[in-house]
Amino acid sequence: MAERPVRGRGHGRRPCRGRGGGHGGAGDLAGTAFHTAYLLGSAAGIMLGAAMLRGGVFSRPVAFLAIAANTVGLGLYVPRVGVSHAVLSVVFLEVWYVLVGRRLYRLGRTRR
Known part of the structure; x- marks a missing residue:
């Protein structure tokens, strides 16, 4: 620099x-x-996924994706490959954000 x-x-x-x-x-x-x-943040994401499973508003794959993505994100603490696990979890989280956003958009449209 x-x-x-x-x-x-x-x-x-x-x-x-x-x-x-x-x-x-x-x-x-x-x-x-x-x-x-x-x-x-990871613990909250896992708990949110568990709540999504019980709530019934979101599909089971969306809930499991939240749990999986946040669990994979905890791979940051695995020696040598931790950062790559954390980066991989971001890909899963981005897909999850799109799926949750799509569902929330549909819920907002139907309840007017």
């Missing part, structure tokens, strides 16, 4: 390498907040 001058307190001008000052980068994926949010 290019160096750019930064003013510090009493230190004059000095070069700033990379990102700093709270700007996110790939290194932010190792913090406690990231892991907590990731685990809670």
Whole structure:
């Protein structure tokens, strides 16, 4: 990355390498907040899929897709292949979003 001058307190001008000052980068994926949010989000997705199974509004494949996608997403914690599992779960989640959106759209149209 290019160096750019930064003013510090009493230190004059000095070069700033990379990102700093709270700007996110790939290194932010190792913090406690990231892991907590990731685990809670996956758990919520699994519970949402279970609720969809019991509710009857959404089809069983849509509910199972929510459970499967969020379970595959937990593969982030598998050594060596974790990131590829997490990326694969995004593909499943995108399909799930489309199916849920389509169903919600149809529900909205029929209840007017």
